Amino acid sequence: MFKVTLQDFTVYGKHGAYEAEHSYQQPFVVSITVELESKVFADNLHQTVNYADLQTVAHDVIVNSPPIKLMETMIEHMFEIISQNKLVRKIMIRIEKPEAKLPHDGGLAIVEAEWPFKQEN
Secondary structure, three states: OOEEEEEEEEEEEOOOOOHHHHHOOEEEEEEEEEEEOOOOOOOOHHHOOOHHHHHHHHHHHHHOOOOOOOHHHHHHHHHHHHOOOOOEEEEEEEEEEOOOOOOOOOOOEEEEEEEOOOOOO
16 A cells, blocks of 8 residues: 655644634644555556645645634545545544643644544444
């Protein structure tokens, strides 16, 4: 199985659960891994997923979206876009918010998810 990954892409946006977070830029660190359906590439970029396209998706969702309250919602938007590519079998996205306001010192806010979603019993 082949995977294409964009790892630790830092992009700035005005997002967060609190209204005050919509007034200033803060970093979001995005990692996206895509598992491919194909095993035949013929040295052709159109036979795979371009990691530059993954970077563009992360950038567009975070920079060009109106304020989003939850990183879960950011991930859902990215899934919607990336999953339209028929070469994609599975998507894993991780978003870190290194400057999240937490009640105590230390810690790193992270949300991650996989698509397609698996039903739990």
